[in-house]
Amino acid sequence: MSGDPGPGPGDADADIVRRRDPAPDVPLGGPAVPAPRPDGRRRGWFEVRWRQLRRAPTPVVRAVLSSVVVAAVLGILLLAYDLALDGGASLPGGDLRLLAAFVFVVAVAFLGAWLTYLVVPQPGRPGVRSKWSAALGLFAALPIAYLALVILFQIVKPLLEGIGR
DSSP, rough: OOOOOOHHHHHHHHHHHHSSSOTTOOHHHHHOOOOOOOOOOOOOHHHHHHHHHHTHHHHHHHHHHHHHHHHHHHHHHHHHHHHHHHTTTTTTTOOOOHHHHHHEEEEHHHHHHHHHHHHOBBBTTTTTHHHHHHHHHHHHHHHHHHHHHHHHHIIHHHHHHHHHO
């Protein structure tokens, strides 16, 4: 009698439970909870948004970048067309700037969705392309197309006109 009662009926059950439990370091599938700050304060609105920007999901980054690249390339062509018409160029069809802007938005939306379809796999199924990827690209491309129009005609064009004078 050394004082150790030996293995009891509950000890074997606890050992079985310990072996079946996943490692405590393995994250579960729920939303990520940010680690508490060392000083115990909550993060402010700007700090939370900056953190989200730095840790954006890869599919979203790929969708946005593919749409931005398409908008930049097509935007340069649209701006060149607009500046040529402002410079007095006589092009076939006349002044079709409104139609060109509409075609720009449609082309950025279509090509952005298509490129996203090619570079973003369906979540949880690596290597599988789906309508989900194309929808993500479309939802990223539409605001980018309109932002590109604003940047081109409210910022870049006046800067180029100011340099040309």
